[in-house]
Structures are given as C-alpha cells and as structure tokens.
Amino acid sequence: MKMTDTNILTLKNISKSFFDVTVLEDINLDIRCGEVLCLIGENGAGKSTLCKIIAGIYSRDTGEMLYQGQPYSPTTVKEAQEAGIGFIHQELMLVPKLTVMENIFLGAEKTLSFGRMNWSEMREKTQHIIDELELDIKPDDLIADLSIAQQQMVEIAKAVFSEYKIIIFDEPTSSISRKNTEVLFKIIHQLKTKNVAMIYISHRLEEFKYIADRVTVLRDGRITGTMRYEETSPEDIVRLMVGRKVDFSRYRRDTVFTQEKLRVENIQSKHISPISFQVNKGEILGFAGLVGAGRTEVLRAVYGADEATGKIYIDQKEISIHSPEDAVKHKIGFITEDRKSQGLVLGMSIRENITLPILKRFWNGWQLDKKKEREVVEANRSKLHIVSKDQEQQTKTLSGGNQQKVILARWLESGVDILFFDEPTRGIDIGAKSEIYDLMRQFTENGGTIVMVSSDLPELITISDRVIVMRNGEKVKEIANRDDITEENLMHAMIGI
Structure with a gap:
C-alpha cells in the first residue's frame, strides 16, 4: 500500500450551523499521509469552518472524526496541536510584542535545570529554521516590526518547527512574495517526503499544479467534488465551485x-x-x-x-x-x-x-x-x-x-x-x-x-x-x-x- 493511500484523518457526515444558517452539511472526506489535499470554494463555502473544526477551534454539530483510526473530538486548539494537528491561519496568530524566536517556541520553550530558559538552543534552532526558509529576518526581531509578508512566513516557520502530522494552510501565499511562495512549495514537498498530511486552502488555482495531489471543492457548505489533480482542469474546478462559467x-x-x-x-x-x-x-x-x-x-x-x-x-x-x-x-x-x-x-x-x-x-x-x-x-x-x-x-x-x-x-x-x-x-x-x-x-x-x-x-x-x-x-x-x-x-x- 502506498503511503498516500493511508488515511490519517476521516470525516464522516460533519455538519455545522451558525445563527441558524447551515455552513457545513454532511461532509465526508479522507485526509491521507504524505499528501496535499487542496481545498477550494467560494468565500462562505465552508472551507475555513471545516478546517477550524479539525483544528479544535469550532465544535461540530453532527458527525464524527477518526484520527489515526481513533475517535477524535478536540475541544481546544492546544488539544489538536498535542495530537499533532497544526493550523496556519490566514489571520495571523502571532504575539506582536514578542520576538520571532519567542513566537516560534511559544508554549514549547526549551529549558535548563530549575526551569531556566535555554535561550541559546532556541536561538540556534530559530536561526536554522530562518535559514531553511530563506527569510530576511533575525531571531530577536520583534513581530510588530515585521511586514505582513514576513509575519506570514514566521507563522509558517512555527508550524514547520512543531513537526505536526497534519498541517492546515489557510491562504498561506495571500500576502507573501513569489520568492517566499517558491520556498514554501519546496518545504511542502519536503514535508510530503516525511509523510506529513497537508490541507491547503487557496483561491489561486495556478498554485495547485505545483503541490496538489487531490482537490476537494466546496459550494454552499457541501462537497461538490473530490478528484486527483492530474485528472481535472481549472475549468472543471471553477464549474464545481460556482456552478457557472466565470469569464473575466x-x-x-x-x-x-x-x-x-x-x-x-x-x-x-x-x-x-x-x-x-x-x-x-x-x-x-x-x-x-x-x-x-x-x-x-x-x-x-x-x-x-x-x-x-x-x-x-x-x-x-x-x-x-x-x-x-x-x-x-x-x-x-x-x-x-x-x-x-x-x-x-x-x-x-x-x-x-x-x-x-x-x-x-x-x-x-x-x-x-x-x-x-x-x-x-x-x-x-x-x-x-x-x-x-x-x-x-x-x-x-x-x-x-x-x-x-x-x-x-x-x-x-x-x-x-x-x-x-x-x-x-x-x-x-x-x-x-x-x-x-x-x-x-x-x-x-x-x-x-x-x-x-x-x-x-x-x-x-x-x-x-x-x-x-x-x-x-x-x-x-x-x-x-x-x-x-x-x-x-x-x-x-x-x-x-
């Protein structure tokens, strides 16, 4: 059996409503090891809501999730992270008044005897991550002093450092440069070789050809199609997204x-x-x-x-x-x-x-x-x-x-x-x-x-x-x-x- 045929997370009949408005309805989906599943749909289609349920931010109304074959119902983000699931948000979740290093190690600080912080180890590891991601920043730079693009890359660095089994990317390239995008795609391919499963939300169809294994399309809270990327086309994806042809x-x-x-x-x-x-x-x-x-x-x-x-x-x-x-x-x-x-x-x-x-x-x-x-x-x-x-x-x-x-x-x-x-x-x-x-x-x-x-x-x-x-x-x-x-x-x- 190929690694990409091994399910790490299974969603069965997941539904969710807000203010009596149904946001997700009967979602059935498999997330596979070593695979990039690209999730696409119009705004309001339910993409982020679905991922927030997986990441412990929201609770589902109905349905069940199986993670590594066991029932999975995270009630907090920390619980999901401890299980091995990370979420890179489109809305940055960094602490502005802390440094790059402090943000990357927040909640996972390295310590010496008597609880003292091991600053040298954390700084060295942070510099290694910065070098790997080819970032023009320093471990001791304040987040508040960085551009939105640099902050987004720190958010990505944090997830890579954490060595999650599943990483959810929510519009990761919406505010970063083409060079940073290329570096991110290289990191994604490295993560695939380590058998990490990834869910990648994006509206940029042109990105899919570089990273996608499968594509799932959501419309009005329902899945309208899941297919191997090599067996579909941008036109097919758009048709499933909007139910009509879009001509700019x-x-x-x-x-x-x-x-x-x-x-x-x-x-x-x-x-x-x-x-x-x-x-x-x-x-x-x-x-x-x-x-x-x-x-x-x-x-x-x-x-x-x-x-x-x-x-x-x-x-x-x-x-x-x-x-x-x-x-x-x-x-x-x-x-x-x-x-x-x-x-x-x-x-x-x-x-x-x-x-x-x-x-x-x-x-x-x-x-x-x-x-x-x-x-x-x-x-x-x-x-x-x-x-x-x-x-x-x-x-x-x-x-x-x-x-x-x-x-x-x-x-x-x-x-x-x-x-x-x-x-x-x-x-x-x-x-x-x-x-x-x-x-x-x-x-x-x-x-x-x-x-x-x-x-x-x-x-x-x-x-x-x-x-x-x-x-x-x-x-x-x-x-x-x-x-x-x-x-x-x-x-x-x-x-x-």
Missing part, C-alpha cells in the same frame, strides 16, 4: 480617459523615492511590484497616513493632505489590505460598520433616525449582494468577500470620488472576485476614480486601464497600452530584467 475577459475595456482627476508630483516619504503620476476620471490605475517595492507606501503617502512631501492636485487644483482626515475631506477613500484590523470593527454589526463615518446624516436634532439608517444599510446590502442573515449580523462572522463589500459600502455611502484600493480581492474566491470587479467598474462608470495596488498579476491585467511598476521604492515603468499589460512584461519590470 469582459472587464477589459478600450475607453480613452482624458479628464485628469488626481495628479501627484514628487511625493516622497522615508519609504519611497520621489514619484509622480496622474489618474483620470473614470480610470483604474494599477500599481504592480514585489512585496516591499513601495506600492502601498505610495498610497499611504498621498493619503496622509505617512509623513511625506510633494504636491497633490485634484481636478487640477493643488490641495494639502497631512492626515487621513484631510484626505476624506477631499473625498478620497482608502480600502486597506488588512481589512480585519484596519478596515472593520469586527465586533460591530454590518449596519454599524457601514454607517460609522456618516452617522451625522441620520441625526434629526435630538436622536438618530434608526429607520432611515436601516433603510440605507438594507439598500447597500441588496445592491452589493452582502450575504448575511440580516444587517445586525456581526462582521467577524462574514466571509472575506462579504467583509470587503461592507467596507466598500461604507465608502460609497460616504460619497468619495477617489478610492485607493490595496489588494482588492486578497483572500477572496473567484465568484466574489467577479462581484468586487463589477462594483469597481460601476464606481468608475459613475465617474469615480480608482488607484489600486495588487500582487495578483491576472487581476492587474484584468481590471487596470494603466499600470505603474514599482521596485525598491521607485517607479520603474508605466504601461499605458492595455495590450502591453501582460504577466511577462509586468514581471520583467518588477524584478529588473
């Missing part, structure tokens, strides 16, 4: 834009060299570059989030922006890459998140007009197709795509003319991507302007009218001809070929 070619357009909306001259901060660009009314300008190239820093400098010098013009009139508050006054919105910590108040409802910056609109002189507020929110919930039980549902319980729509609804209601969009569809499935692209197009067709940062090259090609390429904090190329916006041209400029 319709987003390409040949419109000529002539009315300048925003012009930036020699904007400079401690992160970026002087850069100038302009974007027209109705246009989508994309920014490409590797992680750390300075793309987000350009947006932050213009938005007033970082201290910067330079000139900014809106409708050919010079303006002053020294803070995000100034930017909002000039009708500029910013949808950040990290929607969970910087874009939303997760403990608040959909209604509260959408109307938070416009509450004065509902003030009738002595109290809030709740009826009017609810009508505005309901109109957005309908228009943006925000899938939820009702508008009082907490945003932390929504899928990534629906959370992104809540933030977008907030800015649309606030009446912005210019939207800065950092990683618009990071961690969002193909079906939700299509809806986000539709909303972006509607915004520009109604006279809005978008400046977008994306690490997803197909996304830049699909939705951008022009693309500026950044490298090492500098603007290195601008591609204005849509036919020249190709993966090859973008990548050549990004890496300096």
Whole structure:
C-alpha cells in the first residue's frame, strides 16, 4: 500500500450551523499521509469552518472524526496541536510584542535545570529554521516590526518547527512574495517526503499544479467534488465551485480617459523615492511590484497616513493632505489590505460598520433616525449582494468577500470620488472576485476614480486601464497600452530584467 493511500484523518457526515444558517452539511472526506489535499470554494463555502473544526477551534454539530483510526473530538486548539494537528491561519496568530524566536517556541520553550530558559538552543534552532526558509529576518526581531509578508512566513516557520502530522494552510501565499511562495512549495514537498498530511486552502488555482495531489471543492457548505489533480482542469474546478462559467475577459475595456482627476508630483516619504503620476476620471490605475517595492507606501503617502512631501492636485487644483482626515475631506477613500484590523470593527454589526463615518446624516436634532439608517444599510446590502442573515449580523462572522463589500459600502455611502484600493480581492474566491470587479467598474462608470495596488498579476491585467511598476521604492515603468499589460512584461519590470 502506498503511503498516500493511508488515511490519517476521516470525516464522516460533519455538519455545522451558525445563527441558524447551515455552513457545513454532511461532509465526508479522507485526509491521507504524505499528501496535499487542496481545498477550494467560494468565500462562505465552508472551507475555513471545516478546517477550524479539525483544528479544535469550532465544535461540530453532527458527525464524527477518526484520527489515526481513533475517535477524535478536540475541544481546544492546544488539544489538536498535542495530537499533532497544526493550523496556519490566514489571520495571523502571532504575539506582536514578542520576538520571532519567542513566537516560534511559544508554549514549547526549551529549558535548563530549575526551569531556566535555554535561550541559546532556541536561538540556534530559530536561526536554522530562518535559514531553511530563506527569510530576511533575525531571531530577536520583534513581530510588530515585521511586514505582513514576513509575519506570514514566521507563522509558517512555527508550524514547520512543531513537526505536526497534519498541517492546515489557510491562504498561506495571500500576502507573501513569489520568492517566499517558491520556498514554501519546496518545504511542502519536503514535508510530503516525511509523510506529513497537508490541507491547503487557496483561491489561486495556478498554485495547485505545483503541490496538489487531490482537490476537494466546496459550494454552499457541501462537497461538490473530490478528484486527483492530474485528472481535472481549472475549468472543471471553477464549474464545481460556482456552478457557472466565470469569464473575466469582459472587464477589459478600450475607453480613452482624458479628464485628469488626481495628479501627484514628487511625493516622497522615508519609504519611497520621489514619484509622480496622474489618474483620470473614470480610470483604474494599477500599481504592480514585489512585496516591499513601495506600492502601498505610495498610497499611504498621498493619503496622509505617512509623513511625506510633494504636491497633490485634484481636478487640477493643488490641495494639502497631512492626515487621513484631510484626505476624506477631499473625498478620497482608502480600502486597506488588512481589512480585519484596519478596515472593520469586527465586533460591530454590518449596519454599524457601514454607517460609522456618516452617522451625522441620520441625526434629526435630538436622536438618530434608526429607520432611515436601516433603510440605507438594507439598500447597500441588496445592491452589493452582502450575504448575511440580516444587517445586525456581526462582521467577524462574514466571509472575506462579504467583509470587503461592507467596507466598500461604507465608502460609497460616504460619497468619495477617489478610492485607493490595496489588494482588492486578497483572500477572496473567484465568484466574489467577479462581484468586487463589477462594483469597481460601476464606481468608475459613475465617474469615480480608482488607484489600486495588487500582487495578483491576472487581476492587474484584468481590471487596470494603466499600470505603474514599482521596485525598491521607485517607479520603474508605466504601461499605458492595455495590450502591453501582460504577466511577462509586468514581471520583467518588477524584478529588473
């Protein structure tokens, strides 16, 4: 019998509901030793919920699990970890005020006699892991001082160090560079030789050809298919995911834009060299570059989030922006890459998140007009197709795509003319991507302007009218001809070929 035919974990008729909404229904699945099972589906399909049940974060409502042939019902994350199951979260689970070394060994510290910490052994092992993963960090670096991409790699390093029998990867490449992705895939192949079973959640179908043994597709909480990757195709997978054909070619357009909306001259901060660009009314300008190239820093400098010098013009009139508050006054919105910590108040409802910056609109002189507020929110919930039980549902319980729509609804209601969009569809499935692209197009067709940062090259090609390429904090190329916006041209400029 081949190792990849040996089941280490078996799920039988697993079901789960939240707020009377069924999230998983009758899930039957085998996880095999030495195999990468890629799990894919639209946001809200139940992928993360299923994995959280395996990892002891959620309890199942019905069904059973067998781990190494024995009944398995973890009630805590620690219990699952002690059994040999690790979970690399899309939402980082690190302690910001601790070092890289302290995070990697948290809960598994090496000690000497009388309980003293064996710092030298932990530092040496941490350095070995850093070298193996080819990371540009040090054991004593504070997590808070690292970029999101570096933090994600520390999360991965932690799981590799722990020597789990099963590792669950939840969108591990959504915020890391191509180089780090290649290193991760190399580590995954090494783990396969050690007979480690892996569940890999991703929306990036192009990654599957490098690592997938089997693919399981979820739709609306049910498995619609499990097949060997070599026996399927991306088209088949998408069809099982969404139940329809998804065609992004319709987003390409040949419109000529002539009315300048925003012009930036020699904007400079401690992160970026002087850069100038302009974007027209109705246009989508994309920014490409590797992680750390300075793309987000350009947006932050213009938005007033970082201290910067330079000139900014809106409708050919010079303006002053020294803070995000100034930017909002000039009708500029910013949808950040990290929607969970910087874009939303997760403990608040959909209604509260959408109307938070416009509450004065509902003030009738002595109290809030709740009826009017609810009508505005309901109109957005309908228009943006925000899938939820009702508008009082907490945003932390929504899928990534629906959370992104809540933030977008907030800015649309606030009446912005210019939207800065950092990683618009990071961690969002193909079906939700299509809806986000539709909303972006509607915004520009109604006279809005978008400046977008994306690490997803197909996304830049699909939705951008022009693309500026950044490298090492500098603007290195601008591609204005849509036919020249190709993966090859973008990548050549990004890496300096």
